[in-house]
Amino acid sequence: MTDDNLLDRALVRLEDAASHLKIDQDVLEKLKYPRETTKMRLLIRMDDGSRKSFLAWRCRYDDTRGPTKGGIRFHPDSTIEEVETLAFWMTFKCAVMNLPYGGGKGAVRVDPRTLSKSELERLSRAYIQAFANIVGPNRDIPAPDVYTNAMIMGWMADEYSQIKGEVSPAVITGKPIALGGSLGRNDATARGGYYLVRHLAGELGLSGSRSVAIQGFGNAGQYFAQLAAADGNKVVAVSDSNGAIFKADGLDVDKLIAGKTSGKRVADLAGELGAQVISADALLAVECDVLVPAALEDMITPDNAGTIKAKVILELANGPVTPDADTILAERGIVVLPDILANAGGVTVSYFEWVQNRQGYYWDLEEIHARLLKMMEREGRAVWDISRDRGVSMRTAAYIHALGRLSTAIEAHGTQPFFAS
Ligand SMILES: NC(=O)C1=CN([C@@H]2O[C@H](COP(=O)(O)OP(=O)(O)OC[C@H]3O[C@@H](n4cnc5c(N)ncnc54)[C@H](O)[C@@H]3O)[C@@H](O)[C@H]2O)C=CC1
Numbered sequence: 069m070t071d072d073n074l075l076d077r078a079l080v081r082l083e084d085a086a087s088h089l090k091i092d093q094d095v096l097e098k099l100k101y102p103r104e105t106t107k108m109r110l111l112i113r114m115d116d117g118s119r120k121s122f123l124a125w126r127c128r129y130d131d132t133r134g135p136t137k138g139g140i141r142f143h144p145d146s147t148i149e150e151v152e153t154l155a156f157w158m159t160f161k162c163a164v165m166n167l168p169y170g171g172g173k174g175a176v177r178v179d180p181r182t183l184s185k186s187e188l189e190r191l192s193r194a195y196i197q198a199f200a201n202i203v204g205p206n207r208d209i210p211a212p213d214v215y216t217n218a219m220i221m222g223w224m225a226d227e228y229s230q231i232k233g234e235v236s237p238a239v240i241t242g243k244p245i246a247l248g249g250s251l252g253r254n255d256a257t258a259r260g261g262y263y264l265v266r267h268l269a270g271e272l273g274l275s276g277s278r279s280v281a282i283q284g285f286g287n288a289g290q291y292f293a294q295l296a297a298a299d300g301n302k303v304v305a306v307s308d309s310n311g312a313i314f315k316a317d318g319l320d321v322d323k324l325i326a327g328k329t330s331g332k333r334v335a336d337l338a339g340e341l342g343a344q345v346i347s348a349d350a351l352l353a354v355e356c357d358v359l360v361p362a363a364l365e366d367m368i369t370p371d372n373a374g375t376i377k378a379k380v381i382l383e384l385a386n387g388p389v390t391p392d393a394d395t396i397l398a399e400r401g402i403v404v405l406p407d408i409l410a411n412a413g414g415v416t417v418s419y420f421e422w423v424q425n426r427q428g429y430y431w432d433l434e435e436i437h438a439r440l441l442k443m444m445e446r447e448g449r450a451v452w453d454i455s456r457d458r459g460v461s462m463r464t465a466a467y468i469h470a471l472g473r474l475s476t477a478i479e480a481h482g483t484q485p486f487f488a489s
């Protein structure tokens with residue numbers, strides 16, 4: 069995930085999509101570079117009285133279609149390249165789903181697992197103090213990502229409201245329900261991906277009950293396991309950053325989640341679940357119908373793409389498959405449901421949260437699920453149709469779909485566009 073060429077490699081997908089459309093060069097020129105990336109140093113007081121500083125960024129990649137939107141990641145390996153690439157993907161993800169947003173992303177280079185709860189709160193509040201003039205309900209709206217969660221979003225929204233002197237819940241999504249969060253945001257990333265696979269199951273050759281392997285067992289991975297198991301599918305393998313386990317006749321997902329919630333690692337649970345500990349590479353190569361990368365970027369590369377046995381890869385993570393690996397998978401007939409569509413359930417329910425915060429009226433869970441289902445099926449079907457009609461991969465089709473919308477919006481702004489300064 070520290071590869072300096074991550075954004076260059078992401079841009080390969082833009083160029084590929086552009087080659088299928090009549091796109092003005094001005095449009096590509098605008099989308100090739102991030103609009104602004106701000107770097108700050110956050111200095112916080114540690115519990116022992118010392119001070120420690122952490123690098124932090126917020127990138128607003130493109131705001132043509134609306135305020136920039138995207139999560140904040142706390143990770144020890146975060147880099148500016150990663151943040152800008154994630155913000156590029158957000159720009160296309162919001163366009164695929166036709167959300168009225170541009171793309172943004174943020175990060176702090178920190179391992180939050182080494183901080184106490186009060187240190188984590190000070191760091192989260194320091195992030196908003198530093199970026200208070202960058203974020204805003206009509207400007208740039210953060211949300212959770214890797215190693216951040218509703219509690220952190222709650223502290224951040226609270227800090228922003230204190231700075232502005234008014235309650236501003238719409239500045240951040242993925243908040244606790246008590247602070248204006250939306251029902252259904254917790255499992256939205258997984259649920260959106262699940263709705264997509266279920267909707268296209270016939271076309272993907274996935275009939276009846278399916279077997280699933282999941283890389284990464286956090287927000288996206290755990291909820292996906294739960295949804296898949298509840299529908300009668302077998303979760304045969306899962307991993308976290310410390311190891312992987314496998315059980316051919318299916319893992320007990322409830323026990324797995326209870327064990328993880330109690331602080332254990334996936335591999336620690338092998339014994340009580342009757343599972344076998346396997347290597348990270350072996351997880352990718354297990355016999356299954358659907359492989360779900362739900363961890364980090366660049367996990368499926370030319371080194372391991374040839375070993376994958378799944379029929380379908382559902383990218384709940386952002387950027388888990390490199391462009392070279394994509395080529396190998398396509399040659400092997402493995403369909404990749406791309407991140408900018410497959411994991412868009414999270415930002416879609418974030419959009420619902422923002423709408424509810426602004427209207428001051430909150431929907432019930434059935435309403436959230438119905439709206440998410442409709443949008444995943446509508447945009448998933450549109451991408452499928454482009455893929456079939458043009459004979460391109462689902463990834464290229466998703467980029468074509470998004471680029472069409474971005475291009476129309478860029479042109480609609482005219483020659484002297486208003487872009488918030
Ligand atoms: N949380 C959200 O709403 C959304 C998340 N995503 C993406 O989904 C992915 C996962 O995010 P979350 O579930 O939110 O993060 P999380 O912090 O809740 O969980 C991350 C999981 O990945 C595991 N992990 C880290 N390195 C690993 C490795 N090398 N091998 C296997 N597992 C590893 C961690 O142990 C943890 O279980 C990221 O790519 C994120 O950008 C995408 C859309 C929305």
Ligand SMILES: O=C(O)CCC(=O)C(=O)O
Nearest residue numbers: 138139211213414415418
């Ligand atoms: O919920 C959001 O606004 C953004 C989630 C996110 O960071 C992502 O989709 O990668």
